[in-house]
Amino acid sequence: MPSLLQGQDITCFSGAAFDHFLTFSQSIIINKEPKKTVSNSSTPTMFGYPSRRQEVSYELTPQSGIFSAIINYNVGQQNLTDENGLQLRVPEGNITMKTTGGCKDYIMDGSKTKNLIIDNKLYNITSSPKIQKYLGLDFYYFILTESN
Numbered sequence: 001m002p003s004l005l006q007g008q009d010i011t012c013f014s015g016a017a018f019d020h021f022l023t024f025s026q027s028i029i030i031n032k033e034p035k036k037t038v039s040n041s042s043t044p045t046m047f048g049y050p051s052r053r054q055e056v057s058y059e060l061t062p063q064s065g066i067f068s069a070i071i072n073y074n075v076g077q078q079n080l081t082d083e084n085g086l087q088l089r090v091p092e093g094n095i096t097m098k099t100t101g102g103c104k105d106y107i108m109d110g111s112k113t114k115n116l117i118i119d120n121k122l123y124n125i126t127s128s129p130k131i132q133k134y135l136g137l138d139f140y141y142f143i144l145t146e147s148n
Contacts, residue, residue, distance in 0.1 A: 005135075014135040021100070021139070025068040028097070029117040030106060032063035063111070067103035071118055072096045095123065095144045104129050104140040115147060122147045 005013070037059040073095050097116075107113050107125065116123045127143035 010135050014137050017134050017137055021070060021098070022068070025070050026118070027066055028069050028071075028103075030065050030067060030103070031114045031117065032065075033112045033114055034060040034062050036060055065103075065106050067099060067106065069097045069099040069103060069118075072098070094126075095146070097142045097144055098132075098139050099142070101138055101140065107142070116144065118144075 003010075039057050039059065097118075108129065113125055116125065123144040124147045125142050126145050129140040129142055132139045132141065
């Protein structure tokens with residue numbers, strides 16, 4: 001099927017789409033389960049004494065990464081009005097995160113993702129990635145919920 005866009009048009013439109021992502025994205029922190037490192041420390045035994053037990057120590061190394069994403073707070077949010085007329089946002093509503101392949105690969109690398117820190121609040125990922133393709137660009141959407 002012939003394309004309506006030429007190579008230069010595709011480059012221009014995909015560049016504008018990526019510029020849009022860079023303009024409206026913000027930094028997020030993705031926390032993974034800490035990496036456990038086991039080290040055996042054995043002390044030499046002295047002649048005539050029984051052998052000593054090997055002491056095993058564990059070291060936990062935090063695993064986290066900083067990525068860019070566009071956060072949309074309006075999808076599935078329920079707005080309630082209390083008796084004083086104040087608008088309340090229910091924290092259990094869905095929030096979407098649009099990100100690029102590097103962030104998606106870090107989330108899906110096989111180790112457990114503990115949480116995400118966005119605007120100093122903790123969120124959990126509640127969906128698998130949904131892909132959006134646009135003229136050679138791949139963006140990934142995740143649904144998040146606020147954790148308490």
